[in-house]
Amino acid sequence: MPLAQVTLNQLRHIVGAEAVLTEPEDLIPYSFDGTAAMRQMPGCIVFAQTTQQVAAVLKLANETRTPVVTRGSGTGLSGGSLPSTDCVVLCLVKMNRILELDRANLTMLVEPGVTTLQIADAATGAGLFYPPDPGSMKISTIGGNVAENSGGLRGLKYGITRNYVMGLEVVLPNGEVCWTGNKCVKDVAGYSLRDLFIGSEGTLGVITKVLLRLIPKPATKKTMVATFAQMDQAAQTVSDIIAAQIIPCTLEFLDRTTIRCVEDFAKVGLPLDCEALLLMETDGHPAPVAEEAAKMEECARKNGAMEVRVAKDEAEANKLATARRSAFSALARLSPTTILEDATVPRSELAKMIRFVAAVAKKYNLRVGTFGHMGDGNLHPTFLTDERNKEEMHRVEEAFKEIFDEAIRLGGTITGEHGIGVAKKSFLPKFAGDAQMRVMRELRRALDPNGILNPGKMFD
Ligand SMILES: Cc1cc2nc3c(=O)[nH]c(=O)nc-3n(C[C@H](O)[C@H](O)[C@H](O)COP(=O)(O)OP(=O)(O)OC[C@H]3O[C@@H](n4cnc5c(N)ncnc54)[C@H](O)[C@@H]3O)c2cc1C
Numbered sequence: 001m002p003l004a005q006v007t008l009n010q011l012r013h014i015v016g017a018e019a020v021l022t023e024p025e026d027l028i029p030y031s032f033d034g035t036a037a038m039r040q041m042p043g044c045i046v047f048a049q050t051t052q053q054v055a056a057v058l059k060l061a062n063e064t065r066t067p068v069v070t071r072g073s074g075t076g077l078s079g080g081s082l083p084s085t086d087c088v089v090l091c092l093v094k095m096n097r098i099l100e101l102d103r104a105n106l107t108m109l110v111e112p113g114v115t116t117l118q119i120a121d122a123a124t125g126a127g128l129f130y131p132p133d134p135g136s137m138k139i140s141t142i143g144g145n146v147a148e149n150s151g152g153l154r155g156l157k158y159g160i161t162r163n164y165v166m167g168l169e170v171v172l173p174n175g176e177v178c179w180t181g182n183k184c185v186k187d188v189a190g191y192s193l194r195d196l197f198i199g200s201e202g203t204l205g206v207i208t209k210v211l212l213r214l215i216p217k218p219a220t221k222k223t224m225v226a227t228f229a230q231m232d233q234a235a236q237t238v239s240d241i242i243a244a245q246i247i248p249c250t251l252e253f254l255d256r257t258t259i260r261c262v263e264d265f266a267k268v269g270l271p272l273d274c275e276a277l278l279l280m281e282t283d284g285h286p287a288p289v290a291e292e293a294a295k296m297e298e299c300a301r302k303n304g305a306m307e308v309r310v311a312k313d314e315a316e317a318n319k320l321a322t323a324r325r326s327a328f329s330a331l332a333r334l335s336p337t338t339i340l341e342d343a344t345v346p347r348s349e350l351a352k353m354i355r356f357v358a359a360v361a362k363k364y365n366l367r368v369g370t371f372g373h374m375g376d377g378n379l380h381p382t383f384l385t386d387e388r389n390k391e392e393m394h395r396v397e398e399a400f401k402e403i404f405d406e407a408i409r410l411g412g413t414i415t416g417e418h419g420i421g422v423a424k425k426s427f428l429p430k431f432a433g434d435a436q437m438r439v440m441r442e443l444r445r446a447l448d449p450n451g452i453l454n455p456g457k458m459f460d
Helices: 005-015 024-030 051-064 116-125 143-148 192-196 231-243 256-266 286-302 314-325 326-333 345-364 389-408 428-447
Strands: 043-049 068-071 088-089 096-100 107-110 163-169 177-181 205-211 220-229 252-255 275-285 307-310 338-339 366-375 376-385
Touching: 005 043, 005 051, 024 043, 043 307, 051 068, 051 088, 051 163, 096 116, 107 116, 116 143, 116 205, 163 192, 177 192, 220 231, 220 286, 220 314, 231 252, 231 275, 231 286, 231 345, 252 256, 252 314, 256 314, 256 326, 256 366, 275 286, 275 314, 286 307, 326 338, 326 366, 326 376, 338 389, 345 366, 345 376, 345 389, 376 389, 389 428
Parallel strands: 043 088, 068 088
Antiparallel strands: 096 107, 107 205, 163 177, 163 205, 220 275, 220 307, 252 275, 252 366, 338 376, 366 376
């Protein structure tokens, strides 16, 4: 049912008339997120600027049973901020202040619309370090990062968003404001509700403040690129590095298709005559960094690396990391529709999984580029297709079914970082099993009995 005029008027009263958009041409940019082939027009867009406004919007929505889809920058890759029919899209990009940088406790308090890059830059400016660095960090918001529990290129050594969230202010679906967590390093008082909201994909509450943990900045780092004639050699190098008890901060890989696209796009001088490329980075104090870099190079050479190139300075290292971050955008230039997936397996199964993806692409006659966080076992098989070609889209769906089944069979998961949203919800019951599904449904019902927050996401 379209949004009632009276509800729209009340929303205008809460946030101001200029902060409510209803014209179709204004709604179109909010009718999709980063996920391919999914679109739905919302009822209106509401830009909140304070926690009190968020609370009033949710109270009204709860009373009028109006669906609300919270949105950061809309870069999600599982349809999490895809609108539901006639919903209110509650956009938080204007809540974008860094509220406090506490050097004594090494914390930063921010509003949810601050971008990941702004947080990283503010930490660097204070001589500190905020490690989570999703490929989308220039535009993704910290609210979206927490809601998706996003990972990044440094996840192997430093962990993911969850490892840096000390506290959250959350507005519950009935409009009540709840603080969970604090600046204490240790706190076991009650259930860890903070952990419940991290990764909840906008289904349990709206995050309006985030208290982040910062760490000391590593003194130095070394960045290297190794190229291989065969994918298995790269996978074995990763296994050997881990087995040698080295935990690099970055172990990323690109396959041949992705390397070519990235080089064409970013022009950083990547070698083009190889089947696989590993981007390896180690950081910390100079002596262990030098030792680890030498051991990593040795592992690569032992596995037949064609070339191991060490970045000569910080500028070249940043260029290489930026090139890796551009993998998705680079592949997206090749076809009208780019479907990036997120299958993750234990690291010992990586080579098997990579071979499987290539075989499935061949079986269904599809074009695929694969890249990802190899050190985390997190692969992004990316199918290059055209959503107007229904028959090909059907083959893509069948290919993904096989890929997720294989990931589960190998002891992996259906998503390592992009979340369930709409895109993966049909796979969740098989992965999670009956007991987990029941508990998740009951938790959701307990917090949001009227089902107003992000309906139809994660499960029906
Ligand atoms: C080029 C590219 C590269 C990417 N690289 C990575 C990567 O390396 N690692 C990774 O993990 N992801 C990656 N992503 C996916 C995406 O950027 C992340 O999921 C990101 O955290 C989403 O942030 P956002 O602000 O765009 O959130 P949105 O897409 O707007 O929202 C994502 C979800 O969070 C919910 N949400 C947003 N804000 C709030 C809030 N304040 N309170 C409650 N719920 C909220 C929404 O309802 C939705 O369910 C990439 C995406 C792109 C397009």
